[in-house]
Structure formats: C-alpha cells, structure tokens
Amino acid sequence: MIDYIYELKMKVRDYECDLQGIVNNANYQHYTEHCRHEFLLEHGVSFADLHQEGIDAVVARINIEFKVPLRSRDEFICRLRLEKQGIKYVFFQDIYRLPDEKLVVRCQVDTVCTLNGTLMRTCPQLDETFAAYLNKTN
Numbered sequence: 001m002i003d004y005i006y007e008l009k010m011k012v013r014d015y016e017c018d019l020q021g022i023v024n025n026a027n028y029q030h031y032t033e034h035c036r037h038e039f040l041l042e043h044g045v046s047f048a049d050l051h052q053e054g055i056d057a058v059v060a061r062i063n064i065e066f067k068v069p070l071r072s073r074d075e076f077i078c079r080l081r082l083e084k085q086g087i088k089y090v091f092f093q094d095i096y097r098l099p100d101e102k103l104v105v106r107c108q109v110d111t112v113c114t115l116n117g118t119l120m121r122t123c124p125q126l127d128e129t130f131a132a133y134l135n136k137t138n
Contacts, residue, residue, distance in 0.1 A: 002079075002081065002092075002094070003081060004079040004080060004081050004094075005039075005080065005081050005082060005133050006035070006038075006039040006042070006079070006080050007035075007077050007078065007079040007080070008034070008035045008038050008039075008077065008078050009075065009076070009077050009098070010031060010034070010075070010076055010077075010078065011073065011074070011075050011076070012070050012071065012072055012073055012074045012075075012076070013072075014072045014073075016072075017071065017072050021071055021072065022069035022070065022071055023069060023070040023071070023074075025064075025066065028064060028066070028095065028104075028105050028107070029062065029064065031076075031078055031095060031105075032064075032078060032080075032091075032093045032095070032105075032107050032109060034078075035078035035079075035080055035093060036080065036091055036093070036109070039080060043129050043130070044129065045125070045126065045129055050125065053125075054115050054116040055113055055114070055115055055120070055123060055125065056113065056114050057089070057111050057112075057113050057123070057126070058111060058112060058113070058114065059109060059110070059111055060088065060110045060111060060112045061108075061109075061110040062107065062108070062109050062110075063107065063108045064105055064106070064107045065105065065106040065107070066104075066105055067102075067103045067104055067105060067106065068097070068102055068103070068104055069104070070095075070097060070104055074097055074098075075097075075098040075099075076095050076096060076097050076098055076104060077095070077096050077098055078093060078094070078095050079093065079094050079095075079096070080092065080093045080094075081133070082130060082133045082134065083133075083134065084127070084130075084134040085110075087112055087119070087120070087121050087122065088110045088111065088112055089110075089111045089112070089113075089123075089126060089130075090108060090109070090110050090111075091107075091108070091109040091111065092107070092108055093105075093106075093107040093108075093109065094106050094107070095107075113126065
C-alpha cells in the first residue's frame, strides 16, 4: 500500500484525446503537473512568490510508465507522495481511473531549486513547508 499524501480528482476533456480516442501521452504530464501545483497551493507555496524571491523550482527529470489509457470523459484521480533525495524533491505520482481504480500511469518527477539561476543544495522554504512529508535521512 502506497502512503499518498495528496490526491486530486479530474476528468478527461475531449480535446486531450488523439485519433485513437485515447488521451495523448503528453497530457499525462499536464495532469501530474496540475496535481503538484494544487498540492503546493494548498500548502501555501506559490511559484510566483518564490520567483519574486529569486527561487525557481524546476523539473530536472520525469519518468512516466503508461499502463492503461484514459478515454474522453473518463474520471480519474492523481495521487502523490513526496521525498527528499539529496538536492532533489521527488514527487511520486500515480493516476488511477475511476471508479475501478485501475492504474493508468506511474510517474516520478525529480525537481530541484535554483536561487537567481544557481542550483540550491536545499530550499529552506520548501523544507519547512513539507517537513512532515520529507524523509529524515537527508
């Protein structure tokens, strides 16, 4: 059992599908990004505010495993958990089709922070905000 810390329900829109009638692969990245942004906003983290301080959280790597496709008007839920691995904030995100909870996508998103364009070893604002979720081995 995966210990998720956040979930967001969404629905496939017609224009997100390709000629085969399934969600185009690029849209899964949009779904996971939207889930991360909503998670951050619910915890009081604004990319705009961080940027004003010279801090930018950026994606360093994404790995997506596609399991089964979503189709137009399918409802789904994106779930996430978060770890700190060295300088990376790693989001593990899974998308499940509703109502059958069939695994659609398994995704890992590695993010890092920069301060005025220079890579940061850690971001105190994020470490403080997510202290309850981050593993204590780093």
